[in-house]
Amino acid sequence: MAVNPSNPAWWTSDDTSTWERVKEAMRRDWNQTRHDFGSKFGQDLNQDVTDTVRQAVGASPIPGPHVANDEEAWSDEAAVRYGYGAALSPNYRTHAAWGPELEAQLKSDWESMGSGRTWDDVRLAVRYGWTHSPRIAS
Numbered sequence: 001m002a003v004n005p006s007n008p009a010w011w012t013s014d015d016t017s018t019w020e021r022v023k024e025a026m027r028r029d030w031n032q033t034r035h036d037f038g039s040k041f042g043q044d045l046n047q048d049v050t051d052t053v054r055q056a057v058g059a060s061p062i063p064g065p066h067v068a069n070d071e072e073a074w075s076d077e078a079a080v081r082y083g084y085g086a087a088l089s090p091n092y093r094t095h096a097a098w099g100p101e102l103e104a105q106l107k108s109d110w111e112s113m114g115s116g117r118t119w120d121d122v123r124l125a126v127r128y129g130w131t132h133s134p135r136i137a138s
Helices: 013-036 049-056 077-088 100-112 119-131
Strands: none
Touching: 013 049, 077 100, 077 119, 100 119
16 A cells, blocks of 8 residues: 555555545535525535434445435335345455445446446445444454
């Protein structure tokens, strides 16, 4: 791993992934706050403090840019089931949390099924299934 001069020597890709998740959750929260106070630059993302905290710690997926939080959006049963099942599968047990390596493996496996649906179409629903499973950390 190449050393980034702007990061301390102990910084890992996991730290970067965590930071990116926290940063995005906070960005969404700030956009919601600006909307709530009437700013023309805010956006109603149906984001409250519970959503922000759950997203920051990886307990809830972060919807795509400009997409409001909506539990009903996770009605994509096939994709949610795939994520939920993957979280319980021995094939993925080495992954304690959602991250770039896990996502790459899930994407590859999803695409190899030939469902006719792109990873971008199902990614958030798969992550929702993963994060809402009762998986046992290894």
